[in-house]
Amino acid sequence: MPTAKVTSKGQITLPKEVREKLGLVPGDELEFVEVEGQFVLRRRMRRSPFERYRGYLRKLKGQNPDEIVKELRGHDHDQP
Secondary structure, three states, rough: OOOOOOOOOOOOOOOOOOOHHHOOOOEEEEEEEEEEEEEEEEEOOOOOHHHHHOOOEEEHHHOHHHHHHHHHHHHHHHHO
């Protein structure tokens, strides 16, 4: 069973085995959830960074994608 020692500042280093099983990468956040008097450690699931763009292109539905790209690039870049 993996263990970690608490420093004088209250910090711990998660063992590599735990980080790998949780799929943690630098910058991830953890939650400590109390369950029946014990704490369970789990990776905090954040919203997708793309969530804010959901529905953004809805107004373009049904339009020709090539025409949309031409419009975004500007009409002076029309090339075959």
